[in-house]
Amino acid sequence: MKELEKTKRISIAAVLTILVVLIALLSYKKPSHLYAINSKAALEKITDINYLISQNEIDQRNQVLVDIRNSYEFDKGHMEHAINIPVSDILTDESSDILESFKENNKAIVLYGTNPTETIAPFMVLTQLGYDNLKILTVENSYYQNNLITKNVAAENKAPDINGFIQESIKKTKEAMDKAKAVPKPKITVTPKQIIPVKKKKKMPVEGGC
Amino acid sequence: MVNRKLVKFLSFRYVILASVLIVLSGGLVLLPKYQKHEGITPEALLSNANSPERYISTDELANRLISQDPSYLLIDVRDESDYKEYTLPNAINIPLQNLLDEDYEFYLNQSQYNVVLFSNDNFYADQAWIICNRLGYKNLFVLKGGINVWFNTIINPNKPSEDMAAIDFDLYSTRKAASMYFGVAYPEKIKKSSVKKAPANIASKPSVPKQVVPVKKKKKIPVEGGC
Numbered sequence: 001m002k003e004l005e006k007t008k009r010i011s012i013a014a015v016l017t018i019l020v021v022l023i024a025l026l027s028y029k030k031p032s033h034l035y036a037i038n039s040k041a042a043l044e045k046i047t048d049i050n051y052l053i054s055q056n057e058i059d060q061r062n063q064v065l066v067d068i069r070n071s072y073e074f075d076k077g078h079m080e081h082a083i084n085i086p087v088s089d090i091l092t093d094e095s096s097d098i099l100e101s102f103k104e105n106n107k108a109i110v111l112y113g114t115n116p117t118e119t120i121a122p123f124m125v126l127t128q129l130g131y132d133n134l135k136i137l138t139v140e141n142s143y144y145q146n147n148l149i150t151k152n153v154a155a156e157n158k159a160p161d162i163n164g165f166i167q168e169s170i171k172k173t174k175e176a177m178d179k180a181k182a183v184p185k186p187k188i189t190v191t192p193k194q195i196i197p198v199k200k201k202k203k204m205p206v207e208g209g210c
Numbered sequence: 211m212v213n214r215k216l217v218k219f220l221s222f223r224y225v226i227l228a229s230v231l232i233v234l235s236g237g238l239v240l241l242p243k244y245q246k247h248e249g250i251t252p253e254a255l256l257s258n259a260n261s262p263e264r265y266i267s268t269d270e271l272a273n274r275l276i277s278q279d280p281s282y283l284l285i286d287v288r289d290e291s292d293y294k295e296y297t298l299p300n301a302i303n304i305p306l307q308n309l310l311d312e313d314y315e316f317y318l319n320q321s322q323y324n325v326v327l328f329s330n331d332n333f334y335a336d337q338a339w340i341i342c343n344r345l346g347y348k349n350l351f352v353l354k355g356g357i358n359v360w361f362n363t364i365i366n367p368n369k370p371s372e373d374m375a376a377i378d379f380d381l382y383s384t385r386k387a388a389s390m391y392f393g394v395a396y397p398e399k400i401k402k403s404s405v406k407k408a409p410a411n412i413a414s415k416p417s418v419p420k421q422v423v424p425v426k427k428k429k430k431i432p433v434e435g436g437c
Contacts, residue, residue, distance in 0.1 A: 047307040121259035176397035
């Protein structure tokens with residue numbers, strides 16, 4: 001009888017484990033967005049590939065311009081043939097569908113915003129989600145009399161020569177100091193001062209009586 | 211008949227159970243595929259990347275450096291050549307492509323120091339920040355404007371024009387003081403002090419031979435005689 005009890009318990013335990021595993025598998029919800037590459041690969045991607053393009057390199061046939069500013073700005077003025085996907089909506093289902101369709105048609109996705117820095121967030125997230133062929137249009141958009149003005153900028157301007165500036169200022173200061181020292185001090189004619197000993201009057205003791 | 215078949219089947223039950231469990235453990239082999247999915251969720255990453263909380267202004271950073279706040283660690287993500295030419299005081303250089311090297315993980319993946327990433331502007335520093343943020347590193351900031359804005363506000367601040375508010379003049383004088391701390395010398399200051407010194411010198415120059423006149427202290431002689 002004892003043997004039977006043991007085997008009964010083992011089988012019950014085994015069945016329960018299998019049930020638990022099955023329930024876990026079924027209730028596992030696939031996350032809507034999964035990264036396609038890990039961080040190191042992402043870092044390599046952004047440092048090796050040149051993803052910056054300027055205005056004159058836009059190729060309408062193979063690229064799609066995506067404006068990542070909000071819809072108000074987009075309505076005010078946008079670049080030709082650009083579609084609007086605000087940054088906050090980049091991971092919604094409909095945006096994912098749109099982006100996927102571009103990916104399938106082998107079209108490069110070119111992001112632009114008010115300035116290149118704005119595009120970094122969506123660029124990084126989309127690259128890590130597996131979208132190859134992403135580019136950033138390095139332009140600055142501003143408005144003049146209700147017209148959109150787009151001009152090319154560099155992603156990062158070259159550093160100013162700070163060391164040179166500091167050395168210059170030190171040099172100038174030195175020159176100023178030398179100049180100040182070299183100024184001939186005005187000659188001071190020393191009039192020999194005569195020392196007149198002050199004779200202190202002795203108070204004669206009062207003589208005589210009152 | 212059925213009973214017999216059932217009994218036969220049941221005799222193999224342990225074998226069957228064992229094989230089912232082996233198959234399930236085979237599923238564990240699939241898990242390494244999910245290593246690509248390390249880090250915080252894409253939605254969280256996007257919202258973190260969008261928020262401006264990570265920026266620190268050049269004025270605030272200058273303030274911390276001057277007060278020698280020990281908890282701030284500066285990391286320059288530009289190339290080595292840019293770093294050698296000029297960098298913020300006590301900054302270490304981690305070029306962007308080497309950001310995730312094991313040697314540097316110690317600087318980034320910690321919770322004691324406040325790390326400020328900077329580059330010429332904030333494009334590359336932002337990218338570095340987003341990469342680190344996905345891996346869950348805390349206490350990371352980005353210098354807004356980078357070295358370019360550092361130059362225009364701290365090293366070489368703009369003198370406010372006559373029609374600006376008093377606050378701007380105060381800001382200008384704090385910035386000027388900060389620039390002197392970081393090495394900039396102002397020739398106007400030297401001129402002023404040299405002019406001031408000259409008259410003082412003239413005053414003390416002629417050392418007039420002074421004679422010491424002993425002052426005889428008079429003893430008061432008691433009044434003689436009576437009244």
